[in-house]
Amino acid sequence: MLTASSRASPRALALVGGVLPSVHARLLTLxxxxxxxxxxxxxAQLAFLARNHDHHQQQENLSSHALLTAEMAMAIHANETTARVKRTHREHYxxxxxxxxxxIEDGVSLRELSREHNVPPCVLARLLLEAIGLRKDDVKAVLRDVCTELPRRAAQLPHAPHPEALERLALDIQGAVDHGGHGSPGADVARRAVGLxxxxxxxxxxxxxxxxxETEDDLRLREEEKTPDAKLATPLLLRWRDSRGRTVERFVHWVDSKASFCDHDSFQSACITQFDTxxxxxxxxxxxHWFGYVSGVVEHHAAAGEHDTRRAASSVLVSDDFPPKGVELVQLEVDVQAHMRQCSKT
Structure with missing residues (x-):
């Protein structure tokens, strides 16, 4: 039974682990x-360089934190690219x-423009296709089948580029699609597949x-709008020891799967759009977050975030595995609210 001294407080609680902020920052620089x-x-090389930066200063802390892997580095890169594209979209638009x-006039290639503006080729390709007059639905169709759809849809435009320029645009866009990366159809399909x-x-x-x-689909059948991936029929009690060796306990009523790395920006966004609800x-x-998280991200936003973010951060735990490593899971068959009221009297 929980005692008053061991009950979870409203403040943020953190599972031990996560990637050291200094290692994460070093990777972002790279x-x-x-x-x-x-x-x-x-x-793999980027992860190695990041985690071995200032190794002597960090070696006492490394044992209690997650090792940065190539998969984590890839997920972090995806986060940073997404953030940069959103941040600079208006400028590029x-x-x-x-x-x-x-x-068209100077013969600058799509790849050259991509490097000059530091924007992924497929993102820039979408903007160029919109610039010739295609609608967003047309752009999606073109990226799925460039050689067929671009000539067909461009022919319906009142001011389509010259055929030679259009052919060169098609070749450059096809090259960007084949290369993959952020904004490409292949990357979108892969991201959805990994998430599922x-x-x-x-x-x-x-x-x-x-x-x-109950799964997310089960909840939607009940016309629930924003739903986690799994709503537990009865809460789970998570019990672990914090960095000071103290026993910590926390109820969880739902679990959400994120095939991504949890950094400060993504956590804040999820708090506002999902976790708070x-x-x-x-x-x-x-x-x-199967691809890791920055150590201390929950505590930071619980203490320094906006009101909604603080409230959500105080109600969510972040882990990089399930069940979380080093955590005891206890299934409860009791009325949790009644249980908590009883604990408060002891």
């Missing part, structure tokens, strides 16, 4: 030098007509533990 048109840099003129695979992995782990739950509707929960 990634900043990777050209935007390089879809798949040597992530307003310059798209100018870029199209340079492409890890969601299935979460369900498999829950079933192996004998935990009853889940917590207010179902109670505290657990977000599993």
């Amino acid at each position: 990634l900043a030098s990777v050209p935007a048109d390089e879809a798949f840099p040597d992530y 307003e310059r798209r007509a100018q870029d199209l003129r340079r492409f 695979a890890h969601e299935a992995l979460l369900y498999e782990r829950l079933r192996l533990l004998g935990v009853a739950f 889940y917590a207010r509707r179902f109670g505290p929960g657990l977000a599993v």
Whole structure:
């Protein structure tokens, strides 16, 4: 039974682990030098360089933190690319007509423009296609089948580029699509597939533990709008020891699968768009970021974030695995609210 002294407090609680912030920051510095048109840099080498930076200063802390891997480096790169594209989208959008003129009149290639503006080729390709007059649905169709769809849809435009320029544009866009990377159809398909695979992995782990739950699809059948991947039929009690060796306990009512790395920006975004709603509707929960998280991210936002972010951060745990490493899971068959009231009297 929980005692008053061991009950989870409203403040943020953190599972031990995560990638050291200094290692994460070092990787971001290394990634900043990777050209935007390089879809798949040597992530293993980047991870090695990042985690061995200032190794002597960190060696006492490394044992209690996650080891940065190539998979984590790839996920971090995806986060940073997405953030950069969002941050600079307006700038590139307003310059798209100018870029199209340079492409047509000056012969500047799509790849050259990509490197110059530090924007992924397929993202820039979408903007150039919009600049010639295609709608967003047309752009999606073109990227799926460049050689067929671009000539067909461009023929319907009142001011389509000259056939030679259009052919060169098609070749450059096809090259960008084949190369992959952020914004390409292949990357979008892969991201969805990885997300579904890890969601299935979460369900498999829950079933192996004998935990009853409702899936996101089950909840949507009940016309629930924003839903976690798994709503637990009865809460789980998570018990672990913090960095000072103290026993910590926390109820979770839901688990959400994230096939991504959790950094400060992505955590804040998830708090606002998802976790706050889940917590207010179902109670505290657990977000599993399968590709890791920055150590201290939850505590930081619980203490320094905006009001909604602080509230959500105080109601969610972040882990890089399920069940979380070093954590005891206890299945409860009791009325949690009544249990908490009883504990408060002891």
